Amino acid sequence: MATEVMTESATTVNDASPEEHDVPGVTGPEDLVEDELLVEEVSIDGMCGVY
Amino acid sequence: MSMTRPPEAVTVPLRPPVAAQPPTATRSLVEEFAEGLDAPICLTWELTYACNLSCVHCLSSSGRRDPRELSTEECFAVIDELERLQVFYVNIGGGEPMLRPDFFQILEYAAAHHVGVKFSTNGTFIDAAAARRLAAMDYLDIQISIDGADPDVNDAVRGEGSFAAARAAMDHLRDAGFGPFKISLVVTRHNVGQLDGFKAIADEYGAQLRVTRLRPSGRGADTWHELHPTQAQQRELYHWLMGRPDVLTGDSFFHLSALGDPLPGLNLCGAGRVVCLIDPVGDVYACPFVIHDEFLAGNIRDTGGFTRVWRESELFASLREPDSEGACVSCGSYDACQGGCMASKFFVGLELTDPDPECVLGHAEPLLAAIAADTATGRRADPPRPGADHSRPGVPVPSPVTLRPTRRSRG
């Protein structure tokens, strides 16, 4: 399971630099660009607890 | 009428927003939702406990109107709050919601205030005129409840004449040009063999079929052991659903996802996280299947209204914490089934950390057997009783359809 990105710098993609993501186990924008799916569709009927 | 909100009108959360975190491929929708959102996505709103039927398994034990029901003005205020929170839609139910004299006013108010409505009904009061009125409304879904594909199976649960009343409602909606509506059923031991029959009825009207799970809630507590599908029937149901992605489930069968590939949906208990219940007297529960003090989060008549209950109640805060103990969390199937349904466990006398009573791996069997045998296991031998019983006194369960609205005390 990939590690989650929690660093403050990661939230601001404009000033993220490659060096900030050299920490082992931390994914950076380069990794995200390849296979991130930014829109997910969910059925409004697909929430358990509404009959 | 446009439902679009200009960006400036977007609601700002009441508490300081958490710094936006970019997602990773593995931080899924389920992970986000499990922590709870600042507002529900949708919710169930039971408008009244009054009902003209007395279904055997009624999750809200409905029948008699509660004199403390929210007034029309209070209902409008709830809708105003839901609009501010951008709750996308409400499932209006009951009891029988069409028994509220202000039923159409409430629907129209919701539509005018950016809240979509689906209402769940037994259909008795959808005559030709009502169908035409409903067909003229926008942002409206209708869900008609049946529990059998023929009068015999259906009426055994819902009362004599109830199948005919539901079919008449469907005919009126079709004749009025309402468009697609939903037909919803609760799966029982006696109707699971009729799934194709239900689908055929839905196809006849161009309606969407919705197949949902029986919980031992409300009057269902008394008959769950006899009515709930067997393990073999659950497997049959799972495979039937997997072959029919166009059939809705309301994500109510996520415990079956441990059988193989997950069913479509979030496969997550949404109670107190993305959905909840507002009941006819303004009580807010985690979901409509747990109408009991244990799952009561607050009341919309209290200071801060619904928003405060949703965001600050202790109950919802505890539901939004990750599960940290119990047999389920260490089971290999936990990712698939999320430990099952709180309501199902609670009302059969299991602990919330126990397996779901219908766990497809059979993990609840020894516990259920012990409860049935009334042995000292440290479990509750007497399962919790549902919250207040609103059943009409002296009226058999089920009872034949009556068209007369139940009398209510005025003032």
Added chain:
Amino acid sequence: MTSARDAPSVVPAVARGAVYRLAQNVSLRPERFGALAYSFDTRKLSFLKHPDLVSVVSSFDGIATVGEVFDTVGVDPRRHASFLSALATLETSEMICHVDDPAP
């Protein structure tokens, strides 16, 4: 510049020079992780997983092009391809609409 062809998508990505607006009867609700978008017309619910994507969609005014909005919002160029794919998904689910004759 990453080509739209390289984006992992099942629908063709939108063009940078195209103009879009939020569809009628869509409610866009910001969340800590991005936003939820619900269409009252189609009953579809979409989960937008990046705050910048939300800013982009919120900025569509039927006049500025996709590329111009990317620049205004300051979308990292390395994300452009995945954003173009995301917008294509939103177009397919009728959350955003292509504007054929944008105002000058």
